[in-house]
Amino acid sequence: MAKVIDSKIPAGPVPEKWKEYKAHQRLVNPKNKLKLDVIVVGTGLAGASAAASLGEMGFNVINLCIQDSPRRAHSIAAQGGINAAKCYQNDGDSVYRLFYDTVKGGDYRAREANVYRLAEVSNNIIDQCVAQGVPFAREYGGMLANRSFGGAQVSRTFYAKGQTGQQLLLGAYSSLSCQVKAGKVKLYTRYEMEDVVIVDGRARGIIAKNLTTGKLERFSANAVVIATGGYGNTYFLSTNAMGCNCTAAVQCYRKGAYFANPSYVQIHPTCIPVHGDKQSKLTLMSESLRNDGRIWVPKKLEDAKALQAGTKQGWEIPEEDRDYYLERRYPAFGNLVPRDVASRAAKERCDKGFGVNNTGLAVFLDFSESINRLGLDVIMQRYGNLFEMYEEITDVFPGDVANEINGVKYYKPMMIYPAIHYTMGGIWVDYELQTTIPGLFAIGECNFSDHGANRLGASALMQGLADGYFVLPYTIQNYLADQAVWPKVPTDRPEFDEAEKKVDAELDRLLNIKGKRSVDSIHKELGHIMWEYVGMGRTAEGLKTGLKKMHELEKEFDTNLFVPGTKEGLNVELDKAIHLRDFFTMGQLVAFDALSRNESCGGHFREEYQTEEGEAKRDDENYFYVGCWEYQGKGNEPTLIKEPLEYEAIKVQTRNYKN
Numbered sequence: 001m002a003k004v005i006d007s008k009i010p011a012g013p014v015p016e017k018w019k020e021y022k023a024h025q026r027l028v029n030p031k032n033k034l035k036l037d038v039i040v041v042g043t044g045l046a047g048a049s050a051a052a053s054l055g056e057m058g059f060n061v062i063n064l065c066i067q068d069s070p071r072r073a074h075s076i077a078a079q080g081g082i083n084a085a086k087c088y089q090n091d092g093d094s095v096y097r098l099f100y101d102t103v104k105g106g107d108y109r110a111r112e113a114n115v116y117r118l119a120e121v122s123n124n125i126i127d128q129c130v131a132q133g134v135p136f137a138r139e140y141g142g143m144l145a146n147r148s149f150g151g152a153q154v155s156r157t158f159y160a161k162g163q164t165g166q167q168l169l170l171g172a173y174s175s176l177s178c179q180v181k182a183g184k185v186k187l188y189t190r191y192e193m194e195d196v197v198i199v200d201g202r203a204r205g206i207i208a209k210n211l212t213t214g215k216l217e218r219f220s221a222n223a224v225v226i227a228t229g230g231y232g233n234t235y236f237l238s239t240n241a242m243g244c245n246c247t248a249a250v251q252c253y254r255k256g257a258y259f260a261n262p263s264y265v266q267i268h269p270t271c272i273p274v275h276g277d278k279q280s281k282l283t284l285m286s287e288s289l290r291n292d293g294r295i296w297v298p299k300k301l302e303d304a305k306a307l308q309a310g311t312k313q314g315w316e317i318p319e320e321d322r323d324y325y326l327e328r329r330y331p332a333f334g335n336l337v338p339r340d341v342a343s344r345a346a347k348e349r350c351d352k353g354f355g356v357n358n359t360g361l362a363v364f365l366d367f368s369e370s371i372n373r374l375g376l377d378v379i380m381q382r383y384g385n386l387f388e389m390y391e392e393i394t395d396v397f398p399g400d401v402a403n404e405i406n407g408v409k410y411y412k413p414m415m416i417y418p419a420i421h422y423t424m425g426g427i428w429v430d431y432e433l434q435t436t437i438p439g440l441f442a443i444g445e446c447n448f449s450d451h452g453a454n455r456l457g458a459s460a461l462m463q464g465l466a467d468g469y470f471v472l473p474y475t476i477q478n479y480l481a482d483q484a485v486w487p488k489v490p491t492d493r494p495e496f497d498e499a500e501k502k503v504d505a506e507l508d509r510l511l512n513i514k515g516k517r518s519v520d521s522i523h524k525e526l527g528h529i530m531w532e533y534v535g536m537g538r539t540a541e542g543l544k545t546g547l548k549k550m551h552e553l554e555k556e557f558d559t560n561l562f563v564p565g566t567k568e569g570l571n572v573e574l575d576k577a578i579h580l581r582d583f584f585t586m587g588q589l590v591a592f593d594a595l596s597r598n599e600s601c602g603g604h605f606r607e608e609y610q611t612e613e614g615e616a617k618r619d620d621e622n623y624f625y626v627g628c629w630e631y632q633g634k635g636n637e638p639t640l641i642k643e644p645l646e647y648e649a650i651k652v653q654t655r656n657y658k659n
Contacts, residue, residue, distance in 0.1 A: 025474060026481040033058035036480055037221040037488070039206055041193045041248055043070035045165070045461060046444025047227030048172040049468025055179030057473055059480075062219055063176070064191040064208055066243060070173050074229060074241045075464065078165025079386065080149065080288035081157035082129075082461040084122040089146055093154040095119045100650060102459060105151040105338050106424070106452020107602035107618065108652045109264070111626065111645065113431060114449045121470040122462055126158055128469055132171035135160050147291050147382075149457035151338040151657075157458040162286050162386040168461055172468070191217070192575065193248040194503045196224060196255050196440060197495050203440035204489045207499045211575060214568045216500050218491035222483040223439045223476060226252060227468070230423035230445040232265070234583045234590065235535070236527025238420035239271060239284040245579035246586050249427055249446055253585075257435040258628040258641060260428035260448035262586070263593035263604045266455055267536050268421035269295075269342035272393055272414075273362040280520075282419045283393055285365070286386055287457040290335040292370035292379060293414070295342070296322045297354040297363050304354045314356060314364050315402035315410040325349055333657040340454045340602050340616070341657060343418035347536055348614060350417070357415055366413035367398055390414055418536065422460060424451040424603060425593070428628045428643075432475035433467060439483075441476060443467035448626070453602025507567050510577045515560030519576040522557050526580070526587060529553065534591050537607050543595040547588060551635075554584045589629060589638065596640060599623045620652055 028036065036059050040051040043065040051063040067073055087093040099119035103110050126144070130136065136158050137145040146155040160167040179185040190211045197205040205220040231246035232238040253259045270285045298304045299321050306312035325345055327334040346363050349355070356362050371379050376399050380387065391397040396412050403410040427435050427442040429449055434441050444464040451459065533546030557580065565571040600609040600616035609617045626643040
């Protein structure tokens with residue numbers, strides 16, 4: 001029987017109850033803030049905004065970044081936009097509707113109160129970013145422009161062409177830089193957290209590795225905030241930057257922090273397909289393209305075979321022979337269904353033999369109708385840099401006329417296919433974003449709290465900035481209010497000694513294996529296992545096989561790994577080996593969670609549990625909970641702990657995107 005955990009949230013997401021909760025917050029005395037140190041690990045949108053906000057509020061912040069500059073954090077890769085319930089389009093949007101769409105998009109597996117809070121603060125985020133100078137797109141009259149994203153029938157996504165994440169990060173970075181100059185934030189670039197230090201049951205510091213010198217360094221603080229992103233690179237090929245890893249989160253998990261819903265992994269439908277076995281990552285094409293692009297495959301199997309053989313091109317197939325399968329299956333939402341729905345639909349068509357490239361694993365994203373209707377100039381204003389990015393990678397420009405049939409111009413379409421993207425699972429946090437380790441907080445993609453089993457497009461930037469600007473700086477004060485009377489923990493305590501010795505010993509172990517296989521060769525093999533057995537379609541038998549293969553490969557990693565170089569100085573291969581060690585832990589955790597959840601919901605699709613139409617089939621009677629996992633040591637199955645979900649403002653029902 002699994003244990004049950006209490007999330008410490010108020011009774012429900014009703015505004016009055018949340019206001020009552022906020023009224024009881026304990027704010028730190030301004031004089032005491034000068035004595036309090038907070039470590040923030042990560043400088044993506046969540047980390048940079050949190051560090052800047054905490055610094056501006058008077059706390060002393062130590063901010064660590066694995067990149068050479070916070071401006072290179074992976075948040076820059078977010079393209080399409082950020083959601084907020086401003087209702088500038090007068091289309092009936094509201095805070096409640098954003099809240100409802102987010103819970104529904106997550107297949108009713110999100111914590112209701114957290115999502116309501118997210119929707120409430122969404123409008124403040126836009127005001128904050130405009131004040132920072134973020135160049136959001138605007139209508140002719142000067143109003144901020146909006147567009148639609150999957151899972152919504154209103155236009156609530158604010159954007160800056162196809163580079164929204166980059167512009168938002170530059171805004172957060174400017175705020176962070178102000179606090180660095182003011183002396184409230186100490187920024188450490190090219191540092192990576194290797195372990196969290198627990199003193200008297202509380203997180204009081206970290207061990208970090210200087211990636212340039214190779215030296216281990218100690219940092220002490222009153223609280224630690226983890227903002228290090230997700231674990232998508234467990235699959236090797238993903239849309240994440242190659243440096244993205246889950247080491248900080250996994251080390252917190254090993255020290256006692258629960259890990260929640262790891263099986264909820266998002267497969268993004270609009271990724272440039274795999275083109276060979278030498279790739280190290282995949283490139284995402286923004287979901288915003290589905291506003292004006294139409295997804296299709298041929299209706300006739302012989303046309304698909306010709307496309308795969310290269311004897312026919314997509315623009316040679318006339319309109320009447322095209323199957324716009326999302327519009328056919330989901331007439332109410334069409335091409336703007338949520339990501340998990342669109343991804344499974346693409347896989348279903350390709351599995352039936354209708355794929356359109358030489359591997360049979362691609363579908364078309366076509367802009368012919370939109371360009372003919374609006375003109376190429378309008379489309380380029382909206383997606384110009386995305387078109388250029390696609391041309392740079394594939395040598396195909398989607399704005400080129402390729403054919404004319406019966407007076408209708410046909411343009412060269414993009415080819416897309418689903419790929420690993422965002423991870424909804426993460427470190428378990430309560431309503432105040434604190435983990436099960438007192439003093440350890442997790443924000444952004446690093447925690448599990450806001451998206452349920454599937455994230456809607458343009459919600460990642462919303463959550464990152466909500467946590468960093470408007471949630472954590474206030475909720476963390478309930479914890480820090482008591483910390484002002486605690487003496488500062490020196491870094492020469494035995495707990496720091498022990499943690500550093502363990503990290504140093506692990507580095508020696510990896511270097512001294514002296515086997516014959518490179519880190520990348522083993523990681524690539526792990527990625528194949530994850531995609532094959534723990535990917536888009538999962539079965540009990542496949543998950544068990546995947547776990548067995550992962551255990552065998554982990555033994556290969558422990559006995560036949562070769563890491564060149566030494567601990568001293570820059571050693572990228574050693575850093576990658578540390579990450580891969582933690583990807584093994586994470587991959588097995590994903591499989592354990594997927595095996596325990598005998599249902600399909602959102603990004604977790606068990607093939608045994610689907611409707612006659614191939615849709616996800618939930619089991620709310622037995623699995624209406626957050627699945628948390630407690631570490632039991634290497635090689636041992638973790639313990640499942642359940643946090644029951646309680647909904648008051650939304651009726652739990654089967655998702656419907658057809659009408």
